Amino acid sequence: MGIVFIAAGLAYGLLAPAPPVLAESPDELPPNQRLIRLDEIHEHNRTADTYWVFRGDKVYDITDWVPNHPGGEVILRAAGGSLEPYWNIFTIHQKQEVYDVLEQYFIARIDPRDLVDGKAPTGQVEDPFKNDPIRDSALIQHSERPCNSETPESELRSYITPTEKFYVRNHLWVPDLHEADSHRLTIELFDGEEVVYTVADLRKKFKEYSITATLQCSGNRRSHMTQASRPTVGLQWGVGAIGTATWTGVRLRDVLADAGLDLQDPDEDIKHLKFVGAEAYGASIPIDKAIDRHGDVLLAFSMNGQPLPRDHGFPLRVLVPGHVAARSVKWLSKIVISDEESTSQWQRRDYKCFGPNVRASHPDWDSAPAIQETPVQSAITSVRRVQADQLLDSALARVYGLEEDSVVLEGYAFAGGGRHIVRVDISPDRGHTWLQAQLQEDGAKMGASGSPDDHRAWAWRQWRAAVPATQVSGKFCVKATDDSYNVQPDTFEPTYNFRGNLANAWHRVPVSRDDRPS
C-alpha cells in the first residue's frame, strides 16, 4: 500500500521511559530554540540510525521509544515524517497519555521557512482500515482502529460463543484477502528451503480435524487488575476477552511432516515455530507444542462450521489450543521453523508478565518468558436473585437443596495447557466461606474437553451455583482449580504487572441491593 502508520499500542502508553538522549546534538540550544529543516527530518527515516518524526512544528527523536512501543516496529514507517496522518487513522493515539509520552522526546522546532500557516505539510495516507468488516453492534468496543471489542456477559453463557459475538482482538487492520483457495502459506524449513501450500492444497491433501477450543486474550480481566491495584498499559478488557468455538482445519504436525520436518527425531536446534500474518503480525510457539501428538495445533479454515470470518483470520489461521490467543496467528501467510522465537514485539515484549516490583519505564524485556500456556482463570458472568417459588430450574434447586430465596451465579472457568478444570468454588461473603459450583455438562455432548481424542482439555467449563440469599454479604468471589491443583491468587497486587497481563485473581462482584437478605 506504500503507506505508513503507528500501531495502536502507543495509545496505551502509560510507560515513562528514560529521558531521551540525543544521538547527535549539533548544538547545545534547548529544544525550543533549536531549529531543524524538513529535509534533515526526512533523512531520519527507517533506514537511518536515529528516528525523527514531527507533529505541528515540533520535532521528536523517537529512537529510544521504538523498543517500548506496544505496537512494535510498525512505528518506524512514520520515521522521517509527520505523525498526524497516522494518528488520524489510529485514532486510539489521540489522548493525553500519548501526547505526554511524545513530549519526552521533543528535540527541536521546524525551521519557519518550511512551515505553511505555522505547520509543516503532513502528506496524505490511505486509510488501511477502510475495508475492515462491519461488527455486531452487541460487541463492547474498546478501540475502533484497530478493532478491539469484547463479548458482552450475556453471550458468555453458552458453551459455544456465537461467532458474530466472539471477541475481536486486532493489532492492526484486517487484511483484504478475498480468495480462500488460492491463499498461499509458505513454510520455511530449518535449512531455509521453502514449501508452499494453497488453502486448497491443505484441504485436499490432509485429513480434517475439529477441535472445540477456548481462546483468551492475555488482557482478559485487565480492568479488574487496574481497579484493584494500579494503572496498567493496555485495553481495559472486562470478562469478555474470551470465547469458545469449534475450529476445523488440518493438523499443523501433519503439514510440517509433509513439508519435510522429521517429527520423530527433529534437529535438536529446532526450538520454535514462527508464524507471520498477512498484516505483519508475528508470534511463535515452542516446537514441542507444534509436533506433540496430542498438541492439536490446527491450521484452521473454519469456525463453528462456517468459513473463518475476516475478523478471525479468513481464510487461514493458526489455532494453538491451551496457549494465549496471541499465538493463534490470524491471516496466516508464513511459518518458519527456527532456532529462536519470533523477533516481533508481540513475542519479545508485549505478551509477558513482569513482577510487581518491575516498573514500566525500563523492564529487562528478556527477563520474563513469552506467555504461552495460561494460568487457571474464572469469572462470574451472571448474578440473579431467584425467589423460592420461582426456582424453575429444578436440577439446581435439587443440587443445592434450595428452599429459600437464593442468588444464582453463573460463569466460566478455564485453564491453559490442556489442563482440566476440576473444581470451581464460590464465596458469597468475600472469601470467608466457600461453596462448590456445579460444572455444566454442555460441553460433554461435543467432547467434554474439546479435544478430539480427549487427551487434553481445550475448552472452558461453565458453572452455576446458588447461594441462599441469607448467606450473602460483602462480595461474591469465584476461583477455579485445575488438574495440576493450581489455583487462582486471592488478590491482584502481588501479581500486578505493568502490562496487566493474565489478570487471574479471584473475580469479585459486588452484591447488589437486590441480592442482600431483605
Place this chain on the structure above:
Amino acid sequence: MGIVFIAAGLAYGLLAPAPPVLAESPDELPPNQRLIRLDEIHEHNRTADTYWVFRGDKVYDITDWVPNHPGGEVILRAAGGSLEPYWNIFTIHQKQEVYDVLEQYFIARIDPRDLVDGKAPTGQVEDPFKNDPIRDSALIQHSERPCNSETPESELRSYITPTEKFYVRNHLWVPDLHEADSHRLTIELFDGEEVVYTVADLRKKFKEYSITATLQCSGNRRSHMTQASRPTVGLQWGVGAIGTATWTGVRLRDVLADAGLDLQDPDEDIKHLKFVGAEAYGASIPIDKAIDRHGDVLLAFSMNGQPLPRDHGFPLRVLVPGHVAARSVKWLSKIVISDEESTSQWQRRDYKCFGPNVRASHPDWDSAPAIQETPVQSAITSVRRVQADQLLDSALARVYGLEEDSVVLEGYAFAGGGRHIVRVDISPDRGHTWLQAQLQEDGAKMGASGSPDDHRAWAWRQWRAAVPATQVSGKFCVKATDDSYNVQPDTFEPTYNFRGNLANAWHRVPVSRDDRPS
C-alpha cells in the same frame, strides 16, 4: 511372612465416619451386655463379609471403617483377631484419636469363658520393621513405623540433597530385597500377557539415562495449612518433605516398547500404567506421561551415582518427574498396562484434594482427581541477619546494592509438570511490597532443568534475596511463578482440604527480634 498389621494411616484418622451398622445382629442387647465367643470372632476374618477385631475384651465390627482407613486394605489382615500385636508394631496408632475412632465400632464383649486375666490371647506377630535400615540422625522424624522423616532446613540449601539426608516417606515397612540383579520386574500387557525383566536385564538391554529431579510429598508444608487454617489428616510435615537427586536408570518408554507396547499408536483403551511395590504399595500414572517422548519417566536403580538406598526403593523404583512423589513407586515389582487407575487407597483416596467445603466424614472420593502434576510451590529455608560490614557475598551485595544491615533469605521453588520457575518474589512486610529474588544457577552446571534434553524442568530452583533491615516488618513471605504464569495462593483457608495435601499458599516466616530494625 504370614503376619498381619494395620497400616500407619489409621493413626492420622481424624475422620469421623457414619456410626456402624451391624450386618447381622443375633440379639438386640446393647454392646456392653452382648457376649461373643472367640471362635465366632475368628470367623469374621478377611474372607468373610464383615470384619471383626478385638482389643482387650472388646469386640469391634470395622467393616464400615475399612474404606476410610488411610492405610488401605492392609487393615484386613487383622480381621478375625486382636489389634494389639499390630499396634505394638505400628505404634503410630497408640493415641486417643485412634481409640476414639475404634470405639465407634464397638459391638460386644468377649465371652468371659475365653478370657485369661480379663483379656483374650493376642498371639504373636513378627515385627516387619525389624529389618528397616538405620537412618541419619539429622532427619526430623514424624513417625518411626513406618519411617517418615523430613530433611532439616539446613540440608535443603544445596541443589542436590545429600542422599542420606533425603526425606523418607514410607507407607509400610522397607522390603527385604537384597539381590539387585536378580530382582524381577513383571510387566503385564493390556492383553494380560506378562513379560519379566530382571534388573540385570534392564541394565544390559536398555540405554541408561540420568535425570536430576525433585521429588515432593503431597504433604509437604501440611503443617503450615494446619496452623493457618484447620486440622488436617496426615503427617505434619514442614518444608522438608522435598528433595532433589540425580536419578539414573532406563527409560520406561523404552522398556514398554520392548515388552510389546506400540508407543506410536497405542490401543485407545489404554489409559493408565499401574505400579506395584514389593511391600504392596500401589499407584498409577496416565499412559500419556509414561510414553511421552519428553516425559522422562525412569526405572531407576541409582541415586546420586550410588545404588538406591533401601529407604528410596532398592533395587528398583519408578521416577516420575514432575508428578507428586507418591507415583514414583519404590521397590518396584510389577507394572500393569490398564484401562483404569490403580485401585489402591493411595490412588483413589489418599492423594486427592477436596474443596474447603468438603468434610472428612463423607467425601465423594471419586469427585476429585488423583494428584499427578503438582502446583507451583516455594519455601523459605533460611533467614539470617547480615551486618553491612559482613557482606562477604559480594555478588549478593552487588545485585541488591546492599550498603546497610540486611536480612538474607534463602529457599527453594518448584513447579510440577515440567514447568520452569520463572520468578520468585519476596515480601519483607506481610505481602505489601515485593522484591524479586535471585534464582541460583547451581543447577545450570548439571542441566538447568534436570532434563537430559532440557525440554522440561524437573528440578527445583533455589533462590536468594536480601532485604535492608529497615524494610522488614511483620512477616517474610515468598511466592513463585511458573512458566504457565501460575502462582501460589495468598492464603491457606480457601484451598484448605481435610487431607492437607498440596499446601502451597505463600510461605510466611515470622521476623525474629534480630531481623527487625534496631
